[in-house]
Amino acid sequence: MGRVQARVEGLDRSTFHGVPIAGFEDAGRRQLILLLMAGLEPGSKVVDIGCGMLRAGYWLIHFLDPGCYHGIEPHTGRLDLGRGSILEQDTLAQKRPRFDANADFDTSVFGTRFDVFLAYSIWTHAAKRHIEIMLDRFLADSTPQAFFLTSVLPSGWRGADHAGDAWVGTSHESATPGCIRHSLRWIEAACRRRDLHMRRLGRERDGQTWLLISRDPDRQLLFSSVWLDGPWARLERRVKRLNR
Numbered sequence: 084m085g086r087v088q089a090r091v092e093g094l095d096r097s098t099f100h101g102v103p104i105a106g107f108e109d110a111g112r113r114q115l116i117l118l119l120m121a122g123l124e125p126g127s128k129v130v131d132i133g134c135g136m137l138r139a140g141y142w143l144i145h146f147l148d149p150g151c152y153h154g155i156e157p158h159t160g161r162l163d164l165g166r167g168s169i170l171e172q173d174t175l176a177q178k179r180p181r182f183d184a185n186a187d188f189d190t191s192v193f194g195t196r197f198d199v200f201l202a203y204s205i206w207t208h209a210a211k212r213h214i215e216i217m218l219d220r221f222l223a224d225s226t227p228q229a230f231f232l233t234s235v236l237p238s239g240w241r242g243a244d245h246a247g248d249a250w251v252g253t254s255h256e257s258a259t260p261g262c263i264r265h266s267l268r269w270i271e272a273a274c275r276r277r278d279l280h281m282r283r284l285g286r287e288r289d290g291q292t293w294l295l296i297s298r299d300p301d302r303q304l305l306f307s308s309v310w311l312d313g314p315w316a317r318l319e320r321r322v323k324r325l326n327r
């Protein structure tokens with residue numbers, strides 16, 4: 084077992100910490116890997132919206148230059164666990180991550196232009212008006228080449244498009260778990276209204292679909308074939324291998 088997983092397994096298991104304990108370390112590392120595939124560099128200024136217990140933050144803080152990681156988390160108990168029990172204290176002192184507890188998705192509080200916006204498992208709880216705020220903040224608080232990696236549960240036969248106006252799931256205000264779905268068409272239109280481009284990436288192991296949003300219509304992952312191969316391309320490869 085990895086050191087991060089060992090630390091998270093040592094936490095009080097009678098409380099829900101916002102994300103599953105099983106696979107915590109790998110799920111955080113996968114966020115870092117995808118960010119690297121999208122172009123993350125050590126000097127990138129990153130804002131992690133709803134950073135929770137630093138599942139991705141742990142790896143990002145280690146990778147990034149001092150002062151480059153910014154986390155927003157209104158549930159201060161979760162943030163304290165991340166800072167106090169998951170992250171090493173010497174790393175905290177050396178890397179100087181910055182945090183804010185606002186619940187308004189307000190990335191302007193840091194007074195910085197970001198190269199990377201990350202919101203993993205946030206749009207699976209946020210209402211459409213929250214998503215619009217995050218897209219507006221991306222426009223206002225990011226550099227021209229910036230990208231926004233986020234995840235959703237797309238609506239469809241598995242579940243309807245969410246019409247409600249409030250956050251659904253646990254937070255600083257609620258202990259009731261829950262997830263919602265959004266129409267990818269609606270998200271794409273919300274991006275288009277802002278001259279932003281949305282690219283649908285692969286699905287995570289927990290069923291969430293990654294989205295890559297940027298001002299650049301041609302923005303790609305560094306290794307697109309790893310993630311973007313559809314089932315037909317995979318089948319073709321398998322057939323070719325069999326015929327060899």
Ligand SMILES: C[S@@+](CC[C@H](N)C(=O)[O-])C[C@H]1O[C@@H](n2cnc3c(N)ncnc32)[C@H](O)[C@@H]1O
Nearest residue numbers: 101102133134135138157158186203204254255
């Ligand atoms: C499913 S967790 C995901 C946490 C983190 N992104 C990760 O991958 O581990 C959702 C997080 O969003 C936080 N949250 C709730 N309301 C929020 C708000 N208004 N703004 C930002 N984060 C919020 C919750 O407290 C929780 O930590």
